[in-house]
């Protein structure tokens with residue numbers, strides 16, 4: 001299939017592009033390189049430099065490529081920043097997505113696989129969280145993802161475009177074959193921060209609270225490997241070709257705490273990681289876990305690389321290779 005990967009030079013986008021190429025799809029990457037990296041591009045995929053807010057450029061891209069499917073991963077993703085600068089998130093995430101949807105309609109794209117987030121749920125009301133969990137985002141970032149999910153549903157009803165909404169839990173890990181090594185600049189997420197401390201790019205990790213109701217008092221999250229996410233994007237297209245639109249969680253229902261991530265990274269890297277316990281970060285729940293049963297049932301999808309060891313080993317390999 002001809003697939004446009006919008007945001008394909010980014011962290012999850014590059015893993016997805018790789019997976020689609022590996023399985024014989026024709027891939028066309030559209031990216032403004034605001035956080036994506038040239039080194040994440042593959043020679044087998046055509047690259048179009050462009051912004052999703054630049055409607056003429058976006059339309060040119062669609063007109064040239066005539067994609068049958070799109071993966072849409074182009075978005076801002078810092079939940080904290082979205083609370084301070086909602087305008088920025090409205091424009092990039094919401095307006096940008098509408099531009100993509102309108103181009104998709106104009107140029108007859110059939111399928112769209114959308115990169116959504118567990119942030120649409122807000123604080124867990126029960127664990128593990130399934131797709132029926134109430135959607136009450138607690139940050140504006142999560143709201144933008146939910147709003148886009150709703151636009152997708154309207155465009156399905158009104159224009160017949162089929163969509164797969166993939167609600168990622170905590171994405172982590174790097175390509176298990178070591179083909180992607182572009183590192184995120186100024187990361188805000190735990191695992192890249194721990195890696196930076198391991199390779200000496202940062203002095204210490206601030207642990208946001210050790211008084212949560214969890215086994216060691218630190219926050220527990222459901223980390224999911226980017227190769228597993230990429231796999232899910234690919235099979236989402238297969239499902240859309242033979243079935244209806246759907247919304248699915250991508251996680252593994254396995255929790256790792258902040259201290260476990262730090263300790264395991266020390267073990268894997270052989271490096272000492274300094275950390276300081278500081279106050280809780282506003283809005284952080286104690287535990288977030290996905291119920292992935294529906295992904296298994298619908299897509300026959302199961303994570304293969306999302307154990308903590310593989311997540312951290314592959315990430316450390318990418319950080320180590322940058323030294």
Ligand code: WQD
Nearest residue numbers: 077079117119170188189190193206207208219220258284
């Ligand atoms: C993980 C754990 C922190 C940094 C965020 C977004 C969410 C989704 C994934 C995109 C928590 C703790 C972190 C640090 C720490 N994004 N932590 N020190 O907050 O679960 O989810 O990324 O869709 O929308 O909110 O991920 O990696 O920031 O935090 O102690 O320096 O690590 O408190 O317990 P989070 P995270």
